[in-house]
Amino acid sequence: MKIALHICCGVCAAGAVKKLKEEGHQVFGFFYNPNIYPEEEYQKRLKATYKVAHELHFPLEIGIYDSKEWFKETEHFKQEPEGGKRCEVCFKIRLKNTYHYMINSGLDAFTTTLTISPYKRAEVINKIGREIGRDRFLVRNFKKREGFKIAIQLAKQWHLYQQNYCGCIYSMSRESRSRGLKGK
């Protein structure tokens, strides 16, 4: 199948694309992450994703970096802990746009690299994906069968940038958050 793959960063893309290709799918990458703060961090993750697209030979589309819209939609949940309601809204925003990318590009199905993270619950992401795209959403848990370990191995091999926080300002440490704000 022709799969629209939402990509959150280079490391996760490395593991997930490898798995999808092993399954015989054709991957079309879609980097769409208005949650990432600050923009310098967004650029680092995008650069790593370009490198993976080059290494694993798949086309890459870049979504709009509409961070103001993301802040507006998650504002109400800014006090939520990581893994809570804010993350569900964040997943929904990114998966909805990936669904539209799949439809507009005439692809067969869509899924996301997000389930490869050991910090994210695949069942929550898969439920949201199914609500958006019904059977057009490919239910996956890329961390299974050493998925995350493989991603880290490839990241080392290709010298990919590896982040130390999920992505939004609320997931940064207090120290790096104040550094980011100063640099704004």
Ligand code: SF4
């Ligand atoms: S912690 Fe991660 S998933 Fe949750 S809102 Fe922030 S960037 Fe999105």
